[in-house]
Amino acid sequence: MRILSINVVTALYDDPAIDQAFFDYLNEYSIDHEIIAEPEGPEPQEKTYPEVRYTAGPRALKNMLRERFGYTREDIEGTYPELLQD
Numbered sequence: 001m002r003i004l005s006i007n008v009v010t011a012l013y014d015d016p017a018i019d020q021a022f023f024d025y026l027n028e029y030s031i032d033h034e035i036i037a038e039p040e041g042p043e044p045q046e047k048t049y050p051e052v053r054y055t056a057g058p059r060a061l062k063n064m065l066r067e068r069f070g071y072t073r074e075d076i077e078g079t080y081p082e083l084l085q086d
Contacts, residue, residue, distance in 0.1 A: 005055040006080050007036065008069065012050055022068065031056040031064060058083045 012019050012035075026033055032055040039048035054061060062083050065071040076083055 001057050003055060004058055004061060004082060005053050006061055006083070007051050007053050008065075009049050010052040012052075013039075025068065026054075026064075029056070029060045029064065031060050 012022075023033075025031075034053045034055075035050045036053045037051035039050050054064065056064075061080070062076055065076055065080070065083075071079070
């Protein structure tokens with residue numbers, strides 16, 4: 001099986017319960033994650049989110065992008081074409 005990594009800015013830190021549900025989802029589908037860039041903003045009221053590296057098989061990553069981030073097939077083709085290569 002081919003294993004890939006993609007980086008996605010992810011909405012975290014707003015609600016611990018939602019974060020935990022998301023991490024449970026990642027665990028259930030064997031998607032590894034690593035926060036690679038913590039948010040930085042000049043003003044506290046400017047909400048920014050961390051960049052996260054997700055590592056798994058292409059199918060798990062595509063499903064995650066669709067189910068948890070709302071990506072369409074066209075979005076995935078345009079942003080992460082490596083997930084669609086054989």
